[in-house]
Amino acid sequence: MLSRRLLLSLPAVALFAATLPARATEPLPVVASFSILGDLVAQIAGPAAAVKVLVGPDGDAHVYQPSPADAKAVAGAKLIFLNGLGFEGWMSRLLKSSGTKGKAITVTQGITPRAAAKDGHGHGNVDPHAWQDVGNVHVMVATIATALADADAANADAYKARAAAYRAELDALDAEITAQVSALTPAQRRVITSHDAFGYYGKAYGVSFHAPQGMNTDSEASAKDVARLISQIRKEKIKAVFVENISDPRLTQQLATEAGATIGGALYSDALSPASGPAPSYLTMMRHNTKMLIAGMIKN
Ligand SMILES: [Zn+2]
Incomplete structure (x- = not known):
């Protein structure tokens, strides 16, 4: 047994500290x-x-321009997670220019992409907004957990346990949204939003979404599309009209005014809110959006 005196002596403590693996307590750098x-x-x-x-809270990843600080973060990362399906068109250039040795993980791998709406923009494209269907997030979480465990074997069990716990929360969320939307009549389940970001939500939960802007925010809504949507809102008397946290609200406001509808509030489509807002996490975002959507659709 070591003597108390030896334990307290400074050189012994220093020697002990020096033999500790320095990286053991450093968290894995990921982007x-x-x-x-x-x-x-x-x-x-x-x-x-x-x-x-x-791309932080309230940011628009469709049209983002990476900064030198982003390139530095990517360069130092062991894993770089991206959505894919054409959502972050700037990512492949950033990965190359950063010179990173990190592994890029596309979290929508294994997900069946939804095709672009036939009556709208983006012909031949797929819809990147896969996270709007909780079922797709199940697949993403499995991909994320596997990538983390492969990159950091020492914490593999912790990653798997956290993924299992989170997937139970996703199941509860999915059941909650299904039950809430099911309480409305099919005719009530019609919504107008700024850009076409809720197709997966619509397909999963039985809501019909219409938007003046296509799936990508870099294209402007055409006058023809706006006019078509105004006449649709008037004819079908759609009351559920929403702006989005990432989009300029003016077009949707103009649309609502001309169609005689009122804006039901802001939905979180492609970005979370800041920590102080109503949607600082995926689970709170989906619950917030559903609450807003139900409040709007119940007036239809
Ligand atoms: Zn979008």
Whole structure:
């Protein structure tokens, strides 16, 4: 047994400290392209990884321009998580220019993409907003947990346990949304939003969404599309009209005014709110959006 005197002697303490593996307590450096994905990664990683988010709360990832600080974060990351399906068109250039040795993980791998609406924009494209269906997030969480466990074997069990716990929360969320939307008549389930970001939600939960702008916010809504939507709102008397946290609200406001409807509030489509807002995590975002949507659709 070591003597008390030896334990307290400074050189012994220093020697002991020097033999500790220095990296053991350092969290795994990972990057997530946008805030919603950043939350999912952080939920599964817990304290074992440090998650840097590139496009932050209320940011528009469709039209984002990466900064030198982003390139530095990507360069130092062991894993870089991205949505894919054409959502972050700037990501492939950023990965190349950063010179990163980190592994890029596309979290929508294994998900069946929804095709672009035939009557709208984006012919031949797929809808990138896969996170709006909780079922797709199940698949993403499995991909995230596997990537983290492969990159950081020492914490593999912790990642898997956190993923299992989070998937139970997703199941509860999914059941909640299904029950709430099912309480409305099919005719009530019609919504107008700024851009076409809720197709997966609509398909999963039985809501019909219409938007003046296509799936990508870099294209402007055409006058023809806006006019068509105004006549549709008037004819079908749609009361559920929403702006989005990432979009300029003016077009939707103009649309609502001309169609004689009122704006039901802001939905969180492609980004979370800041911590002080109503949607600082994926789970709170989906609950907030559903609450707003139900309040709007009940007036239809
Ligand atoms: Zn979008």
